[in-house]
Amino acid sequence: MLPVTEIRKEILDMGYRSKASHLGSALSLVEILYTLYFKVANYSKDNYQEPTRDKIVLSKGHGSAALYAVLHKKGIISDEAINHYSVNGGILPCHIDMTAAPGFEASAGALGHGIGIAVGLAMAKKMDDLPGHVYTIIGDGEAQEGSVWEAAELASTRHLDNFTVIVDFNEIQASGFSNKIIDQRNLSERFKSFGFTVYDVDGHNIEELEKVLKIPSDKPKAIVAHTIKGKGVKFMEGTVHSHYVRLNDELYAQALAELEDK
Amino acid sequence: MRMVFAQTLTELARTDKDICLVTPDMGYSILDCFEKEFPDRFFNVGIAEQNAVSVAAGLALSGKKPYVYSIIPFVTMRCFEQIRVDVAYMNTNVKLVGVGAGFEYGAAGYTHQGVEDFSVMRCLPNMIVCGAGDNREMEEIVKQSTQIKTPMYMRIGRHNKGIFNHTDNIIVGKASVLEEGEDIALIGVSNMMPDVMDYAKKLKAQGRKPYIISMHTVKPIDKDLILSLVDKGVEINTFEEHTIIGGLGSAVAEVIAESGKAVKFKRYGVPDKFSHYVGNQYYIKEKFGLNFDK
Numbered sequence A: 001m002l003p004v005t006e007i008r009k010e011i012l013d014m015g016y017r018s019k020a021s022h023l024g025s026a027l028s029l030v031e032i033l034y035t036l037y038f039k040v041a042n043y044s045k046d047n048y049q050e051p052t053r054d055k056i057v058l059s060k061g062h063g064s065a066a067l068y069a070v071l072h073k074k075g076i077i078s079d080e081a082i083n084h085y086s087v088n089g090g091i092l093p094c095h096i097d098m099t100a101a102p103g104f105e106a107s108a109g110a111l112g113h114g115i116g117i118a119v120g121l122a123m124a125k126k127m128d129d130l131p132g133h134v135y136t137i138i139g140d141g142e143a144q145e146g147s148v149w150e151a152a153e154l155a156s157t158r159h160l161d162n163f164t165v166i167v168d169f170n171e172i173q174a175s176g177f178s179n180k181i182i183d184q185r186n187l188s189e190r191f192k193s194f195g196f197t198v199y200d201v202d203g204h205n206i207e208e209l210e211k212v213l214k215i216p217s218d219k220p221k222a223i224v225a226h227t228i229k230g231k232g233v234k235f236m237e238g239t240v241h242s243h244y245v246r247l248n249d250e251l252y253a254q255a256l257a258e259l260e261d262k
Numbered sequence B: 001m002r003m004v005f006a007q008t009l010t011e012l013a014r015t016d017k018d019i020c021l022v023t024p025d026m027g028y029s030i031l032d033c034f035e036k037e038f039p040d041r042f043f044n045v046g047i048a049e050q051n052a053v054s055v056a057a058g059l060a061l062s063g064k065k066p067y068v069y070s071i072i073p074f075v076t077m078r079c080f081e082q083i084r085v086d087v088a089y090m091n092t093n094v095k096l097v098g099v100g101a102g103f104e105y106g107a108a109g110y111t112h113q114g115v116e117d118f119s120v121m122r123c124l125p126n127m128i129v130c131g132a133g134d135n136r137e138m139e140e141i142v143k144q145s146t147q148i149k150t151p152m153y154m155r156i157g158r159h160n161k162g163i164f165n166h167t168d169n170i171i172v173g174k175a176s177v178l179e180e181g182e183d184i185a186l187i188g189v190s191n192m193m194p195d196v197m198d199y200a201k202k203l204k205a206q207g208r209k210p211y212i213i214s215m216h217t218v219k220p221i222d223k224d225l226i227l228s229l230v231d232k233g234v235e236i237n238t239f240e241e242h243t244i245i246g247g248l249g250s251a252v253a254e255v256i257a258e259s260g261k262a263v264k265f266k267r268y269g270v271p272d273k274f275s276h277y278v279g280n281q282y283y284i285k286e287k288f289g290l291n292f293d294k
């Protein structure tokens, strides 16, 4: 099984045990988080408490299951925590509580906060002359929050070349198709006009993601990652329903059977 | 209760052309009935709560009756200053509707829980603050809200314990006395009404005679009723799935404290402490001693 398939399987297992929702939001993120944590960022079990390392803030906190699974694979989150995801007496909630387990930069769940926190982390690195880059991942629906653009305008004004925002652009949000609710087809141009270096990539292509994440830039960087909500499980792919679906025995079996490994 | 809200508002919108529904991307499947029937009066304004409230104020200034619907923290606290200035200060006819009372979004974690809404809404002049204890109260509050021209916040909870308020005088601003009593008054709101009923049963078994009161309007609080209890020397307990700071318990305590008289008094609610517990609503309530069914 490919590493990203293992991560997806773990997301489904966690969803099945807990009957929690937001599976589509987590599945959409897998390659982005995997590439960051395993191919790009200076972040490991040995250095995650060092201030010099890279920092990663998952601003779309409802995708937490993907982050938990990736940090588990990194050896930072324990088996016990994963097995106690979103159940009574559990350890990991559906949205991130930074006190629940090691490895989180911030608590999250209310949209449009993490990107601002990430800008603050990047500014602090500059103040202390510390190496390391700060990455944050937002949803396309989340990009409708005004606070996202408040953070963006500050990042470019302050020349934060140590800051990258990745948009998980799956074109679906909580109650429908994003571009019908708020037209964001010009999202890349918007970031450009806000003073960012912008790349559009296939958000499920690890090589492409790795390549653009590693290109140096003297400005803050925005990566518009085109993704599929529910990616990897056919009956969830591209559906609004994948935001809400809860896995009973039958759906869990179907999800495993459909789980794509490529 | 969410469905009752959506269906009642849809019904009212058939005869009241000014009613409109604004949502920052919430209410999937719940608000469908309204959206299908009145697509021109349904606005999903994107995930942008602050703007949703300002836009609603603009609609209200033009004679419309906007209802803004989202999860409690996002429709009260994310956009608090917009509510303070564009709604309360300007006294615009905006109705705020919050779902997920107390720990209803249990395992989702603190970001989604609604435990400070009464406090923050109650401190704003002009703001009426309601929390229905069952579906009948919900329906009445929504119906009366269309006749009220000032700002209002409605907290929507959830329980499957049926209807408690069978009285025929559910009126915004007045408490509903569900059962007369003698020596103790149990005053509850929103999600806690089933617990109040459970606790009353226990007290009755011990030979006590509790008043059972649903305080579905937290502001303006029904002072007359509280003062009449104080006059009779009745012990008062309040029940809310909400911080004990600033909500129902505080509102009742303020009336008692200024009455010049003393009665035994206790607030049941969430202490001044964040919940880092992971679990469902019942599980978290248990941690704070807020289940009375055992």
Ligand SMILES: Cc1ncc(C[n+]2csc(CCOP(=O)(O)OP(=O)(O)O)c2C)c(N)n1
Pocket: A024, A025, A028, A060, A062, A109, A110, A111, A112, A138, A139, A140, A141, A142, A143, A168, A170, A172, A173, A174, A178, A229, A243, B024, B025, B026, B047, B049, B074, B078
């Ligand atoms: C401030 C705030 N408003 C509303 C919500 C409720 N909510 C959770 S996820 C979501 C949709 C997010 O869409 P998007 O950012 O596109 O992420 P996706 O799930 O599609 O990956 C909404 C509205 C929230 N968590 N925070």
